[in-house]
Amino acid sequence: KQLRVALMGLGSYATRVAEAMKDCKMATLTGAISGTPSKLDTWKQKYNIPEKNTYNYDTVSKIKDNPDIDLVYITTPNSLHYKHVLQIAAAGKHVLCEKPVADNAKQTREMIAACKKAGVKFYIGYRMHFEPHTRELIRMRESGELGKIMHVNNYMGFKSGDPNQWRLKKALAGGGAMMDVGIYALNGARYATGEEPIWVTAQETKNDPVKFKEVDETIMFQLGFPSGVVASCGTTYAFNNYERLYVVGEKGFVELSPAFSYGPIKGRTHLGPMNQPVITHQTLQMDGIADIILNNKPDPNVSGEEGLKDMIVVDAVYESIRKGGAKIMLAG
Ligand code: NAD
Structure with missing residues (x-):
């Protein structure tokens, strides 16, 4: 049995x-x-999708009556x-939603509740x-x-191009670099430590206030963890070659760079270069999600609740910036 997936929002990431799903064994694309x-x-x-499995945004609630779709993968603009998650949950289909999960933690809580209710x-x-170098980093940290x-x-950051894209419009993007790719640095700090932050500070700079009139361009943020670890993180839309995850412990370290883009991810540890297999991330992810759902397996920290944990920190990053870099305490 395979997990039958429909993609919602046929842009560049959906493509x-x-x-990548052409190489999946447990997941198959059946709808759009x-x-x-x-x-x-x-x-x-192109993808052999039958007419009866295609919908527009007005007819999508009818997906409820379609037995050939198990899960909808939402790849529309952030906001x-x-x-869309509320719509798909109401139609009784499983949901995989792109990052950032929502504009803020409040929305995310409602999305989690709606999926639970449905x-x-x-x-x-x-x-x-699902990426092998990242899995190895987590294994090394967990094993001690x-x-x-x-x-x-x-x-994590890059130089943003087209000034007219939705990513620079607050109403569609929710925020700027922080929402789009800063989330990788933040999520990475959580899996590098295995802890949840208890305080956040953040500072914003803008090289181009005209282009980035509506959304954040460059943000540095610091996360304090219960053990005393401080994660020093950054994100930008202003320049390239800014992508790394570095975790250092008393006995060793892992450095991934590039750490979050499509790969190949490269890494080294105190023992030498990492040589995990290089496999298309989206193939691994879709087979992984299928395995979790079809075989009732635990997920590797990709649930809606994980999205919520990140959005709580994103809210705190923006709050700190609004308050001139104030230290925002989070419920531990
Ligand atoms: P995109 O602009 O290429 O695609 C977005 C799609 O949504 C387009 O097909 C567009 O037509 C459609 N859309 C529906 N309603 C729209 C509206 N009201 N306004 C504008 N577009 C509308 O963007 P993308 O790069 O594919 O990003 C889509 C989502 O995927 C974003 O949430 C992004 O953060 C996420 N993403 C994730 C990754 C990843 O590695 N996980 C990579 C890229 C993008």
């Missing part, structure tokens, strides 16, 4: 997922949802995730949790091979 009829025509042909599973597209974790230094 990447559809291509788009507001653009010509895209649906292309997808029907639409909230509405009896459907809710996962976030945190693909790094790194010793007591002392420090984390993560960053």
Whole structure:
């Protein structure tokens, strides 16, 4: 048996997922949802999707009556995730939603509650949790091979292009670099330590206040953990070559760079270079999600609750910036 997946929002990431799913063993693409009829025509042909499994945003609630779709993967712009997750949950289908899960923690709590009420599973597209170098980092930390974790230094960013894209519009993106890729540095700090932050400080700078009039461009943020570890993190839309995860313990370290993009992920530890297999992340993710759902397995920290934990920190990052860098305490 395979998990039958429909993609919602047929943009560039959805295309990447559809291509990667050609190599999946446990997941298969059976449906598509788009507001653009010509895209649906292309997808029907390219990915062998039957007409009866295609929907637009007005007809999507009818997916409820379609026995050939188990899960909807939401790859629409960030600020639409909230509405779309509620719609799909109400239609009784499992949901996989891209990062960032929503605009804030409040929306995320409602999304989790809606999925629970509908009896459907809710996962976030945190693909790094299926990636072999990242899995090895987590294994080394959990096994104690790194010793007591002392420090984390993560960053992720890139130079943003087209000034007219939705990513620079607050109403569709929710925020800027922090929401889009800062979330990798933040999520990475949580899996590098295995802890939840208890305080947050953050500082924002803007090289181009005109282009980034609506959303954040460059943010440095610090996360304090109960053990005393401080993660020093950064994110930007202003420059390239900014991507690394570094966790150092009393007995060893892991450095991944690149750490979060599509790969190949490269890594080294105190023992030497890492040589984990290089496999397309989205193939691993979709087979992984299928295995979790079909075989009732525990998920590797990609649930809606994990999305909520990140959004609580994102809210605190923005709150700290609004308050001039104030230390924001989180419920421990
Ligand atoms: P994109 O612009 O290429 O695609 C977005 C799609 O949503 C388009 O097909 C667009 O037509 C559609 N859409 C539906 N309603 C829309 C509206 N009201 N306004 C604008 N577009 C609308 O963007 P993308 O790069 O594919 O990103 C989509 C989502 O995937 C984002 O949430 C992003 O954060 C996430 N993403 C995740 C990864 C990852 O590695 N996990 C990588 C890229 C993007």
